[in-house]
Amino acid sequence: MYNLKESKELFNRASNSLVGSVNSPVRAFKSVGGQAVFIDKAQGPYIFDVDGNKYIDYVGSYGPMIVGHAHRQVLNEVQIACEKSFTFGASGEKEIELAELIKEAIPSLDKVRFVNSGTEAVFSALRLARAFTGRDKILKFSGCYHGHADALLVEAGSGVVTLGLPGSQGVPEKAVKDTLVAPFNDLLSVEGLFNQFNNEIAAVIIEPVAGNMGVVLPNEGYLKALKNICEKHGALLIADEVMTGFRAHFGAAHTLFDIDADIVCLGKVIGGGFPVGAYAARSEIMDLVAPLGPVYQAGTLSGNPIAMTAGIETLKLLKKGDLYGQMSIYAENLERHLLDTANKYSVPLSVNRFGSMISAFFQKGKVCDFQQAQDSDTEMFARYFWSMMKEGIFLPPSQFEACFLSSAMDEDCMQQTMESITKTFKDL
């Protein structure tokens, strides 16, 4: 019997000391209803809740745990680093080493600045783009999530859409007056905005492959055209690769579409499960940041040795093995199984996938933008979610999040996942 008794007790206890019992909204399971789970531990591809239920983990902490949980090599090096203490407030070699690994993987970058979260990376990148161009306006795309900075909480994905919020209260109008929004995959809207606000747009920011409205791929030629428009109008292109960086190959997703972004934001995977973000660009841009330049940005724990170590070891594992190839094959098999099974049991389903990132939308239509993503049947998703949980498959509790495979998954994991999908779709 599937039992969440301990989770329920912790959830109730947490409600007295944590807002909504959680520290990040999606964890409350609001959009799928029912009892949110509390986690005890995780190892390799598996995650265990406090009631002892064992699941195959497709959340992977929303991306960072790409080599699986508590990977021996990462753990060993982190333990060694911990012995040398946790943070110094002064520089160390690990910061250089991780920056060099990132530069090697994304050759357009000269300099990296580490911060503590994706949110921080993105809002610092905006500040930098505004300083570099001397302009104020930012263009973002609906359904893309760039963290919770004021200027970017407009038509955002992830928890904002999961909870059905229009944006956020507490964001002053002034803070978003320079934020322009266009639909994802719609070039005409972008051109229209550039014509209207000629010489005012500092940067276009995009998730090159969107992951926070569920996975949505860019149309053929879309990113290239976007880059051309930016160049023509003297605006920078910021690739928010916090989710996609090092996810589908050893590098940044946008480079697979034959472009270089001007500023790249990273996070998630490059911290190997510890709090890390980074923004990076060519020297001409990055040298504006303090202490070399006038753009101020700082952090007490930035580049801290434990997080750097976890990031370095994770990237080394990814660089060395053909982990990406295997993850991608597994994800492709899952995609095919989802579609075949949906077909067999007449479940309306549309699947988008980027390497080992995959989303199953409960609808028949193709999903190419936020509006189409929102046509999905979220009640059907909730039934799917809970049936999968009972089968031992841990999925993100929202139609609008991606599932992440890890290199710790094996044939057994795949088989169990596929059987669970078959059972679930049979009575959906």
Ligand SMILES: *Cc1c(COP(=O)(O)O)cnc(C)c1O
């Ligand atoms: C997760 C994410 C962020 C925010 O990162 P945090 O570490 O949660 O602050 C920003 N952009 C994208 C694309 C993300 O996926």
